[in-house]
Amino acid sequence: MSILINKDSRVVVQGITGKTGLFHTRQCREYGTNIVAGVTPGKGGIHVDGIPVFDSMDEALRITQANVSMIFVPPPGAADAILEAVESDIELAVCITEGVPIRDMVMAKRIVEQSKTRLVGPNCPGLITPGECKVGIMPGYIHKPGKIGVVSRSGTLTYEAVKQLSDAGLGQSTCVGIGGDPIIGMKFIDVIKMFNDDPATEAVFMIGEIGGGAEEEAAEWIRDHMTKPVAAFIAGVTAPPGKRMGHAGAIITGGKGKAEDKIRTLQECGVTVAVSPTRMGEAMLTALKG
Missing domain, CATH: 3.40.50.720 (NAD(P)-binding Rossmann-like Domain)
Incomplete structure (x- = not known):
């Protein structure tokens, strides 16, 4: 599946x-x-x-x-x-x-x-179901078939997370890069709902970043409806307010969209949050242990 x-x-x-x-x-x-x-x-x-x-x-x-x-x-x-x-x-x-x-x-x-x-999308790496179909620009060889769903606003961090999951023996069911622009199609919550309904997906890893409120919206849905473990990483902890960091949508405005606020909300909603991009696989393993 x-x-x-x-x-x-x-x-x-x-x-x-x-x-x-x-x-x-x-x-x-x-x-x-x-x-x-x-x-x-x-x-x-x-x-x-x-x-x-x-x-x-x-x-x-x-x-x-x-x-x-x-x-x-x-x-x-x-x-x-x-x-x-x-x-x-x-x-x-x-x-x-x-x-x-x-x-x-x-x-x-x-x-x-x-x-x-x-x-x-737009401005996304696309998506891949390992071993079956790739629609986008991600490096196929790092993906391994498995049971972890991945959804991300970032391209390169997606690849890093996938590599860590594969190295930890955790393959992926489907990886979806939703894109980093302010106006995109599917959002975190849309993809997470699909993973929750997919019988072959046992857990989800989510990669967010500063800007907007999509991560908080997803966190509240996870708290109220998610039946599977979720781990996450939020990029941009050191980003100064008002400065765009890479993606057009990754900007803190009006006091909203700060990484620490997103991390706190995710943790309060039961999501295991990686403290570093080098420990994303570790965070997923922790979430799976409950």
Whole structure:
């Protein structure tokens, strides 16, 4: 079992003919992902590495029955690509693109929320079900099949956590990088709910950071509803207020979003919090012991 993607997922790549899109398409296919189509307006009819390219998402889905989109469209057109994915009624859209204008995402988010499409990202590493399917840019070789669900706002910290979990003998069911922008699709609470319902996921590791209130929202849901152990790490303890730290969404404003407040809330809600990024695997083992 897994959430969102598995060996049966059929993936279409929006922006497949760009340099970045093609590079990661090849990496995903090499991992075992079933890439069935690409979409680049004006280039329909060609093939890229044997993958058919279509002018539109509607055409691609009608012919290939794709159910997942991986988006590598440059920032000015990324929100439009998300909207085209939504209009095609695809089940899942994963937008890797960094630097999507916030104004564009405000509009796109409103439409996504009224659709059946789940959106992961933008500005995210994507997601992976180890040994089955990779939709994104994460290094596949560090992931091992197992029973720990991972959800993160950070890309590189996700990889570090996964490596520690794998080294500790704890594989992953699915890893989801939700993205670090202020306006994103699925949030912590959305993914954690899915992990809680997944019979093959025994515990969850969550990686948050300063800015916003998504971690606190998730912590309260965990306290009231979660039936499985949860461990976490919050990045940005030493970040000064008002200074953006990497992600566009990682900024403390109006006295809110401080790392120490997030850590305290998580602990009060029963989550085991790692004190250092070098001890994430250790924190997960502690949570599993109860």
